[in-house]
Amino acid sequence: MTKHVSSAEFGREDQRWPQCLQFLDASYKRMYTLGCLDILYKPSLAIIGARHATPYGIAVAQMAGRIAAQSGIVVVSGGAMGVDYAAGKAALDAGGEIIIVSGCGADVVYPRSSEDIFSAAQSGRGVIVSCEPWHQAPRRYAFPKRNQIIAGLCTSLIVTEAGMPSGTFSTAQTAHELSKNVYAAPGSIFSPQSRGTNRLIELNSAIISDEVSLETLISIDFGKSRLISSGDSPVRGRILEALVANPMRPDELALRLDKNILTIIRTLSEYEAKRLVKRLPDGRYSASEQSYLSTYCFDA
Template structure:
């Protein structure tokens, strides 16, 4: 990664830059499939309290950022223009949300600077550097998306990729990344599992659930445990933990393993 970025320009809430983040990238001229994957990933990230990093462009960038905002999440837009320039204009609503405090806009370009072709590879490097992990929904070869994923991999960031049709030019890059050992996103539960393993977080529970449920599920996502281990980890009452685990086992939210430990079930990852 180019180390010559001596100055970054920002607008919005700078504190967001210090939070765990997931970059979601893909083609500007995305297929409906690529858009759907981006929206799913943006929503899951927001519901897991993870910031979405986006280039702010049309297509996948916009779809991921908008889905995250709609789910109550926060975004980082890495712009190829000045941080005070909205580009493209079709993305004005997500730029406005970031400026208003629901995100932050980052750029290595000076104030008021319009789009210049050479600036976008720099933007892509910054995306790879800022994020904790990176998802590629669709990518041709060669493409800026594919090179961003390679940069992230070189920086030892975890790269996920959505598989696509072998007949689709927009999936050549993602399929190649999977060949190169990117983690495959086979479905929604697989993505939630990858995020849980990378970030140690599970999706936020609905308002009707007790706080203890979220804490138990989150702990079990990270590592199967016995009730006494859970009580110690959560500083909870052992009897309350046992009763809660029994209720969740009946609801298929957790499953008991042969050695007496409990683990989170696939059902626990789904929206409730």
């Protein structure tokens, strides 16, 4: 089916204004769009999280974007670096469609690192939406407004990582107030990037415990399921299991796992070469995005 790709500008009284955004206050006067406007009215899943996300947060975003696309559900994000970009790119790579809600003019690419997903949306694989005028550069006040639109447009919302306070956490709170279904990926109690998601779970957000649980939640909310089987859960070695819980130095790992420090260092070097772990600037090791998404890895 041919998609109609164009730019559009309309006010609140126009029939093209989404009914789900009628709750917005009077400061939201006009909407500007680029891409396939029809996508704006499809069932959608917002996937949001930290700009400076950990490998864990990025991996959850990629998983969620892929599942949504394979289920025929549009992915909504702010197009920012980190989780927003990871979710949008994963959805596009899986053949899905995206909505980017911009805090700038709809014709302004921000950040530049997300240019490929902006281009894909503009070309008809999605739609870029903004309530800021054409050509408007980034303004601090515009991003909380953008977050309100994300919360309003989506049917359900996933938070992969969020600090407190943060724009991500406030977006999830708005979604809660609008009676949207909110999911959260639990994280380490030692990670500042997971304080918001863990708090959301305390506030009764649905817990994403694994890929199957996320697919189940999406199936219930949207009445759709993937045609592709999710397969078995990843099998990880003890070292990777420990690093998933919390980044650690080699000596900490050796003590925790009761293993020889040289064995730990050799194994970490092997895993780093396979891109299953990454060394952080402070000398600790963290599980990588690839290890979270890998189906198999070797026990240590």
